[in-house]
Amino acid sequence: MALPFLASSLPGVTSSAHAAPAGQAHASHGHKKAHPGQGTTTGPATPPEDAILGTINGQVLTERDVDNRGKLFALSTGLHISPDLMARLRPQIVRQLVDERIKTQEILKRHINVEPQQIANAINNIESRNGMPKNALRDRLAQDGVSLTTLIDQIRVQIGWMQVLREEIAGRGRITSREIAQREEALRAEEGRPQYNVSEIFIPVADPRHSENELDFTKTIITQLRNGAPFPIVAAQFSQAQTALDGGTMGWVQEDSLDPPVVDIVRQMPVGAISNPVRVAGGYVIVTVNGKRTIGHQNVTMITLRQAFFPFSSPLNPQNPTDQQKLTLQKATAAAQSTHGCEAMEALNRSLGEKHPSDPGGQLVLERLNPQMRQVLSALPVGKASRPLVSADGIALLAVCAKTQKNIAQQSPSEIADSLMNERVEQASRQLERDLERRSVIEMRQKEKEAEKAAERDAEAKREGQTGKAAAHGAHAGHRPDAAADQG
Numbered sequence: 001m002a003l004p005f006l007a008s009s010l011p012g013v014t015s016s017a018h019a020a021p022a023g024q025a026h027a028s029h030g031h032k033k034a035h036p037g038q039g040t041t042t043g044p045a046t047p048p049e050d051a052i053l054g055t056i057n058g059q060v061l062t063e064r065d066v067d068n069r070g071k072l073f074a075l076s077t078g079l080h081i082s083p084d085l086m087a088r089l090r091p092q093i094v095r096q097l098v099d100e101r102i103k104t105q106e107i108l109k110r111h112i113n114v115e116p117q118q119i120a121n122a123i124n125n126i127e128s129r130n131g132m133p134k135n136a137l138r139d140r141l142a143q144d145g146v147s148l149t150t151l152i153d154q155i156r157v158q159i160g161w162m163q164v165l166r167e168e169i170a171g172r173g174r175i176t177s178r179e180i181a182q183r184e185e186a187l188r189a190e191e192g193r194p195q196y197n198v199s200e201i202f203i204p205v206a207d208p209r210h211s212e213n214e215l216d217f218t219k220t221i222i223t224q225l226r227n228g229a230p231f232p233i234v235a236a237q238f239s240q241a242q243t244a245l246d247g248g249t250m251g252w253v254q255e256d257s258l259d260p261p262v263v264d265i266v267r268q269m270p271v272g273a274i275s276n277p278v279r280v281a282g283g284y285v286i287v288t289v290n291g292k293r294t295i296g297h298q299n300v301t302m303i304t305l306r307q308a309f310f311p312f313s314s315p316l317n318p319q320n321p322t323d324q325q326k327l328t329l330q331k332a333t334a335a336a337q338s339t340h341g342c343e344a345m346e347a348l349n350r351s352l353g354e355k356h357p358s359d360p361g362g363q364l365v366l367e368r369l370n371p372q373m374r375q376v377l378s379a380l381p382v383g384k385a386s387r388p389l390v391s392a393d394g395i396a397l398l399a400v401c402a403k404t405q406k407n408i409a410q411q412s413p414s415e416i417a418d419s420l421m422n423e424r425v426e427q428a429s430r431q432l433e434r435d436l437e438r439r440s441v442i443e444m445r446q447k448e449k450e451a452e453k454a455a456e457r458d459a460e461a462k463r464e465g466q467t468g469k470a471a472a473h474g475a476h477a478g479h480r481p482d483a484a485a486d487q488g
Helices: 063-077 083-109 116-129 136-143 148-170 177-189 212-226 231-238 242-246 260-268 323-338 342-351 371-378 413-439 446-476 481-487
Strands: 052-056 059-062 194-204 249-254 278-280 283-294 299-311 394-407 442-444
Touching: 052 063, 052 083, 059 063, 059 083, 063 083, 063 148, 083 148, 083 212, 083 413, 083 442, 116 148, 136 148, 148 242, 148 413, 177 413, 194 212, 194 231, 194 260, 212 231, 212 283, 231 242, 242 249, 242 413, 249 283, 260 278, 260 283, 299 323, 299 342, 299 371, 323 394, 342 394, 371 394
Parallel strands: none
Antiparallel strands: 052 059, 052 442, 194 249, 194 283, 278 283, 299 394
């Protein structure tokens, strides 16, 4: 089972090593000054997992750090990660951890702290979304040999970095009504044009002259995504963009908000597909299209619900229900016949102890619900109770209070302000990352340098091999080999 770590933040737990946002993956050690004597070995008594791989402004990076991050990636995707694949991922994991150390140091320098309660809430959210009982997440990580600290550190710095960026942009003022009006006017001018709901994974390239390693890594990630790795989780682990905090989601964007090479791709992509590597300024991007619409036109059904929940005294075994569970089903079936209207449903839920809230989520978009729930609610008349919906911990009855049609393609002023602020934050993030990187003193051990060079050589050899195959195919088909390579 894949665990959607990305969708929640786990900041604030005290630990020995702070990490930064998953996916902040600069190749940041190729052009740094190094203090003499940094990164010296500690002797043969050092356990292999504690071997020092390098130092970042005096803070060490160990073999254990890299191994734990690799294990976390394997667990969070829910896929089998072979040793060969992990070896290919390793250089990028090292680069990511280097960048995270730099961000952590800036967070600590600014005395930014994330409250422990945020961690507790985030763990609860993760467990709830996965249908896991309390503390099951900790047990699952321990079972797979992954330190909980690894996950906590990674997400803590994502949240801490956002607070750094808030400080950075605080002096630039709020989004003004004039800026909102200008964006509204631009949207009106584009009415009828296409708009895309896009998610991204951005892999930066430190040296544009030698991008083979990053390209090979990007292709490896694409393979994992096409094999079923959840896009939001992979984005949280590896994307450099600030959208990593939201699983790579950019939301609804128009073409002029995207890089031209990305526009060319998303125009042709079907919904749900994973793109090939797209070269953009500063690196490579992987995109997936979650939806397409025409600006100014997307009608959906908005519904409000009320529910009553009949709890079981123990988890349900469908093959062997208990007497209490059979009696509960009888009560729920009778209540479905006798309960009419949302006020009656709320009263029923209160009488059952409100184990689940009467209002399950405010206004909901019917088309965005899972297919099973959509099927139940789409044909349900307003005020009528649904059939009993059985789950592992109890039985729910639902009632639709209202159904309305809404054109959600029309952005409200507050939604426009959020979009403008996100653009401002992204710009500030990239500028600050470059500044911190230039000022950092990083020294990697010779082993890591050699491993990275070997990965680059392998990527270059693979690329040349593919080009050679394309050329041979072109020659066999009666084309000039160099023309076939040019087309590739």
